[in-house]
Amino acid sequence: MLRRLIAAAFLAAALTTLPATGASAADAPLRDLADARGIYLGTAVTGGRLTGGYADVAGAQFGSVTPGNEMKWGSVEPTRGTFDWTGADRVVAFAEAHGQRVRGHTLVWHSQLPSWVTDGTWTADRLRTLLTDHVTAEAGRYKGRIDHWDVVNEPLADDGTLRRSVFGATLGESYIADAFRAARAADPAARLYVNDYSTDAVGAKSDGMYALVKRLLAQGVPVDGVGFQAHLVLGQVPASLETNLRRFADLGVDVAITELDIRMTLPATDAKLARQKADYASVVRSCLAVTRCAGVTVWGFTDSDSWIPDFFPGQGAATPYDENLVPKPAYAGIAGTLAPVTPPAPGVCSVTYAVTSQWTGGFTAQVTVRNTGTAPLNGWTVRWTQPAGQRVTQAWNTALTQTGADVTASHLAYNATVPPGGSTAFGFNGVRSGGNPPPTALTCTPGG
Numbered sequence: 173m174l175r176r177l178i179a180a181a182f183l184a185a186a187l188t189t190l191p192a193t194g195a196s197a198a199d200a201p202l203r204d205l206a207d208a209r210g211i212y213l214g215t216a217v218t219g220g221r222l223t224g225g226y227a228d229v230a231g232a233q234f235g236s237v238t239p240g241n242e243m244k245w246g247s248v249e250p251t252r253g254t255f256d257w258t259g260a261d262r263v264v265a266f267a268e269a270h271g272q273r274v275r276g277h278t279l280v281w282h283s284q285l286p287s288w289v290t291d292g293t294w295t296a297d298r299l300r301t302l303l304t305d306h307v308t309a310e311a312g313r314y315k316g317r318i319d320h321w322d323v324v325n326e327p328l329a330d331d332g333t334l335r336r337s338v339f340g341a342t343l344g345e346s347y348i349a350d351a352f353r354a355a356r357a358a359d360p361a362a363r364l365y366v367n368d369y370s371t372d373a374v375g376a377k378s379d380g381m382y383a384l385v386k387r388l389l390a391q392g393v394p395v396d397g398v399g400f401q402a403h404l405v406l407g408q409v410p411a412s413l414e415t416n417l418r419r420f421a422d423l424g425v426d427v428a429i430t431e432l433d434i435r436m437t438l439p440a441t442d443a444k445l446a447r448q449k450a451d452y453a454s455v456v457r458s459c460l461a462v463t464r465c466a467g468v469t470v471w472g473f474t475d476s477d478s479w480i481p482d483f484f485p486g487q488g489a490a491t492p493y494d495e496n497l498v499p500k501p502a503y504a505g506i507a508g509t510l511a512p513v514t515p516p517a518p519g520v521c522s523v524t525y526a527v528t529s530q531w532t533g534g535f536t537a538q539v540t541v542r543n544t545g546t547a548p549l550n551g552w553t554v555r556w557t558q559p560a561g562q563r564v565t566q567a568w569n570t571a572l573t574q575t576g577a578d579v580t581a582s583h584l585a586y587n588a589t590v591p592p593g594g595s596t597a598f599g600f601n602g603v604r605s606g607g608n609p610p611p612t613a614l615t616c617t618p619g620g
Contacts, residue, residue, distance in 0.1 A: 202503075203235035203272075205510035209460060212273060212467035213510070216240040216431065218477055219262040225497050229473065231270035236319065238275040238430075238469055239263040240477075244284045248310060252288050252302075257313065264317055273319035275430070275469060278367065279307045280351045281325040282337030290338055299342050304354040311358035320363035320466075322399060322430070323355045324348050328368055332380020345384070349393045356394040363466075367399030367430055373410030374419075385423060397426035397466065402455060406436040406444060409451045414458040421464035429459055431471040433490035434502070435480045440489040449505035452492065456509040519549030519590065521616035525556070527608060534603050535562070539570075539581065541616055542595040549590035551619045553582045556611035562604045570598035 206213035214236030222230065230237065241247055242259030249255050267274045280303060289302070311321060327335055327348055334340045339347040348366070355364050366385065371378040381398065388395050398420050410416070417427045434451045436444045459465035472478045476495040481488040492502040522542050529536045543549040558577045572581040587596040 199507070202233045202507060202510065205507060205512070206235060206467065208512060209510055211459060211465060212236045213506070214238060214273070214275060214467060214469035215473040216277075216469065216471045217263060217266075218472075219259045219266075221477065222262065222266050226474070226477075227266070229493065229497055231266070231272070234272065234473065236273040236275055236467060236469060237263060237267045238277045240277075240472065241284070243276055243310065244278060244281060245289065245306060246284045246286045249306060250286050252286075255309065255313075260314075264314060268317070274314075274317060276311070276314065276318040276321040276362070277430075278322040278325035279310055279355060280323065280339065280347070282335060282339065283326070285338070294338075294342060296342055299339070300347065300350055303339065303343075303347060304350055307351050307354040308358045311355045311362065315359040316361055318359060318362045320365055320397060320428075321355055321359070322367040323351050323364045325367045326369060327366065328371075328377060328380050328384070330370060330377055332377045332383075345387075348384075349388060349391060352388070352393050352395060363396040363426065364394055365397040365399045365426075365428070365430075366395060367401065369401040369403055369431070371398075372400050372402050372404070372413055372416065374412040374416045378416055382420065382423075385420065385425065389423065389425075395425060397428060399428050399430035401431035401471075402429045402433075403431060403471070404434045404451065404455070406434055406451065407447055409434075409454045413455065414461050417458060417462045417465055421462050426464050426466045427459075427462060428466045429455060429468040432468060433471045433478065433480060435484060435487045435490040438486060438488050444489075445501045448489075449501035451505075452502040453505035453509045456506055460509070519543045519547050519592070519618050520545035521549055521552050521590070521618055523554050523614045523616040525610050525614055527610065528599070530604075530608055533605070534565075534601065535608050536599065536601050538597055538599045539614070540595055540597045541590065543590040543592055545618075546592050548592065549594075549618055551583050551588045552590070553580065553617045553619075554614060555580050555617070556614040558602075559609050559611060560604065560607050562602045562608060564600045564602050567600035568598060569596070570600075572598075572600060 202213045212235045215230060215234040216238040217230050218240050219242045239260055242263055247259060248257060264274055329335045334345055352364055368381060371381045385395055385398060420427050432455055434448050456468055459468050470491060472491050474493040474497055475489055475491050478490050480490045492500055492506060494500055522544050524540045527535055527537050539554060541552050556579050558579060564572060564574050569587060570581040571584060581598060590596055
């Protein structure tokens, strides 16, 4: 997969300093900043709200959308064999109209199942057929239109063992492989993910996920990626997040932050919002640091569409926008982290030439190279023309050559790097047949 294209140099020129609490119309959208860094920046959306200002922000700022509920089993197949694609179709159509990817969520999950699945009495063979039929129907309907699927969502218990869901209890771990194989057959182009919560840090549950993915890959199961939900608490971004992402990527799979929100105890204060800004930046930075991190999705971009207050009473303010669609400091934290990386300015060198002693027929000179820039000087070359036919006979602290009257002197390994404001010097002995005027022009070129 083509990664880390630090492209679109025009962004660097167009991007102005981000304000502390939001963005002006002149600022580059988050989706463009993310694209230029080689990842996507997505959001979960509620299909029924995709109108007005909510739709405007969702379409302009995010390069990927995830249906929050519209693709779950209970939504699309409420009765056996009868499908309702209305909500899912609305989200997919919105994404296509706005040039966005779609992250399909989710084909198999233990929650939000229709009662005909949870209340049924199934043999292993019958349940396996029902599962693969559902996966085939849904993945097949959107074939070629989904960037990646959460094929199996939350398969593990908190201790990292297999969750005893209707699928796990009846079929064991084999249901995961069945779901992935059915999804690959139905939509060969989609990237296929296993997704779970509380796996963000290195620990028992992430260790269980790591072992599961290794087993699936060893069986030839088409697992393309692992999703880390990252439903986090203010000030508690795991210190091992980057390390954890990297160890999964080292298995040869993509990784992604799939459901990011960072909740706080209400009310929100300036101090809490500043901490949240730093936390969002930290998560995005961890993704950027891992080559196979495909992207970051926030689980709802506005506090008015967040699940947090309903499940964690007294907590909220977990998203980058407030209830009125005004960007919060968290938005600036994301944008600032995604902002184009400007390479440091090269060192700038100047040079001075001084004759330190001379005698009949000979002389000694010293040349000083000084870094007058604001970045380290990584290598240097000095050139000049001897004005009166002088010739160099011996040099030190430099690699020096002379052709006719033209002299070229370059750094050696030990004096190539010169810090800003620093200097280094080299010297030489020369012969002369008459006067010994200094060169009228010496040039110093960084690098080399």
